[in-house]
Amino acid sequence: MKIRLIDENGLRVDGRRPDEMRRMRMEVGVLEKTDGSAYVELGGTRIYAGVIGPREVHPKHLELPDKGVINCRYHMASFSVDERKPLGMTRREIELSKVIREALETVVFLEEFPRMMIDIFVEVIQADGGTRTAGITAASLALADAGIPMADMIAAIAVGKVDGVLVLDINEEEDKYGEADMPVAIAPHLNSIVLLQLNGRMTPEEVDKGLEMAQKAVKKIHQMQIEALKRKYRVEPEGLET
Amino acid sequence: MQYFSENELVVPGQILSDNPRQSGFGTYVREGKVYASVMGFAKSINGVLRIIPVSGRYRPQRGDKVLGIVSDVKPNAVEVDIGGETTAVIKPHERETTPLKIDIGDCVLAEVKATGLKGIVLATEGLQKIPSGILISVNAAKVPRIIGRKGSMLQVLRRETGCDFWVGRNGLIVVNGPDPAHEFAAVAAVNMIEREAHTSGLTERVIQMLRKMLGRGDEDSSN
Numbered sequence: 188m189k190i191r192l193i194d195e196n197g198l199r200v201d202g203r204r205p206d207e208m209r210r211m212r213m214e215v216g217v218l219e220k221t222d223g224s225a226y227v228e229l230g231g232t233r234i235y236a237g238v239i240g241p242r243e244v245h246p247k248h249l250e251l252p253d254k255g256v257i258n259c260r261y262h263m264a265s266f267s268v269d270e271r272k273p274l275g276m277t278r279r280e281i282e283l284s285k286v287i288r289e290a291l292e293t294v295v296f297l298e299e300f301p302r303m304m305i306d307i308f309v310e311v312i313q314a315d316g317g318t319r320t321a322g323i324t325a326a327s328l329a330l331a332d333a334g335i336p337m338a339d340m341i342a343a344i345a346v347g348k349v350d351g352v353l354v355l356d357i358n359e360e361e362d363k364y365g366e367a368d369m370p371v372a373i374a375p376h377l378n379s380i381v382l383l384q385l386n387g388r389m390t391p392e393e394v395d396k397g398l399e400m401a402q403k404a405v406k407k408i409h410q411m412q413i414e415a416l417k418r419k420y421r422v423e424p425e426g427l428e429t
Numbered sequence: 430m431q432y433f434s435e436n437e438l439v440v441p442g443q444i445l446s447d448n449p450r451q452s453g454f455g456t457y458v459r460e461g462k463v464y465a466s467v468m469g470f471a472k473s474i475n476g477v478l479r480i481i482p483v484s485g486r487y488r489p490q491r492g493d494k495v496l497g498i499v500s501d502v503k504p505n506a507v508e509v510d511i512g513g514e515t516t517a518v519i520k521p522h523e524r525e526t527t528p529l530k531i532d533i534g535d536c537v538l539a540e541v542k543a544t545g546l547k548g549i550v551l552a553t554e555g556l557q558k559i560p561s562g563i564l565i566s567v568n569a570a571k572v573p574r575i576i577g578r579k580g581s582m583l584q585v586l587r588r589e590t591g592c593d594f595w596v597g598r599n600g601l602i603v604v605n606g607p608d609p610a611h612e613f614a615a616v617a618a619v620n621m622i623e624r625e626a627h628t629s630g631l632t633e634r635v636i637q638m639l640r641k642m643l644g645r646g647d648e649d650s651s652n
Binding site: 222223240241242243252253294296299301331332333334335336337338339340374375376377412413416417420 | 438440441442443444455457459464466467468469482483484485486488514515546570627
């Protein structure tokens with residue numbers, strides 16, 4: 188039996204149009220004990236990101252004399268998925284930690300923190316597709332909230348292909364039963380792609396079209412990031428010593 | 430050309446100016462244009478664009494007065510813990526006849542002489558040893574608010590509580606007052622400023638809170 192992911196009206200399993208994103212909600216400064224934190228909700232996906240640092244490097248041998256290091260941990264809660272995720276870091280989580288770290292390394296000014304480390308924690312509380320992209324969006328917000336100097340913020344979204352149609356922001360079902368999944372992370376001001384993965388098959392034309400769709404969505408997400416940041420701090424700065 | 434209004438809250442990556450020579454603290458230059466690198470309030474001071482960060486750990490800068498606790502005394506250097514898991518050193522002059530009379534656990538206020546790959550060096554000139562008091566730790570980004578414009582907020586705190594304040598740019602503050610009630614009031618005021626740093630009309634509320642607190646404190650002692 189073949190599962191139909193697009194109905195006769197061209198709508199997707201959750202009733203969205205192909206180029207429609209799920210509802211996204213962001214909040215900044217949600218965790219007390221971190222230097223910066225963020226919460227991102229994308230449909231059923233819920234993610235907390237926390238940033239601690241810059242602080243002294245631990246373990247010491249990772250220390251670099253001329254620049255800082257980023258330590259990133261992407262972790263899913265055992266209860267975040269349908270079937271209990273085993274304890275500890277799985278292969279998938281280790282890979283995602285690495286790709287998120289590499290995406291963020293491109294924008295953070297690490298040379299300003301010699302012999303220091305920035306810890307980034309991405310905790311997936313509930314997973315419904317697009318956790319790595321929402322994780323990057325959250326981590327970038329948390330970094331900005333932690334006051335870490337960076338060239339730009341990063342916003343990310345996935346593009347997929349289901350039933351031969353390119354769709355934006357795929358959810359769990361579309362990821363499982365669809366044909367392709369392409370997460371994209373973009374630094375909007377720098378206008379550069381900092382993460383691009385592709386799982387499945389897409390023609391070169393489809394990749395181009397998908398990138399275009401992602402770029403449009405990223406602009407929206409970036410705007411939401413700015414609003415979330417400003418919501419926390421929007422007040423009159425009277426009486427500051429300059 | 431400037432792309433922001435004075436005191437605007439800017440976010441990392443936001444364009445600020447076309448003139449690369451205006452790049453100051455919290456900004457960076459890319460392709461001849463100035464962009465913000467941290468979130469904060471953008472200001473143009475004598476033609477230089479600066480961002481006053483609203484958050485973040487303390488980043489030592491030359492000329493900052495910082496407060497710290499001496500963590501180690503070595504033959505040729507004194508190590509000072511200046512909070513945020515960072516350590517600074519004081520290096521006495523080579524032919525110093527009177528060694529610095531500081532010991533492990535002392536609280537000192539000193540100016541940052543140099544920062545860089547070799548670490549943070551504090552100046553021996555103008556080094557102050559703080560006799561006693563309560564040590565408070567606040568977010569370093571809120572320190573400008575605790576000092577206030579030209580020290581106005583500190584003046585208010587000193588006047589209303591009668592306590593002495595030593596404020597380090599790194600977010601460590603020592604309060605020393607005539608009695609515990611006044612010291613606790615001062616600590617409460619500092620915490621309030623930290624919490625509500627970005628709201629307006631704060632000075633007035635601080636005065637009100639202090640008067641209420643100290644008024645009540647006097648009543649308690651009469652019982």
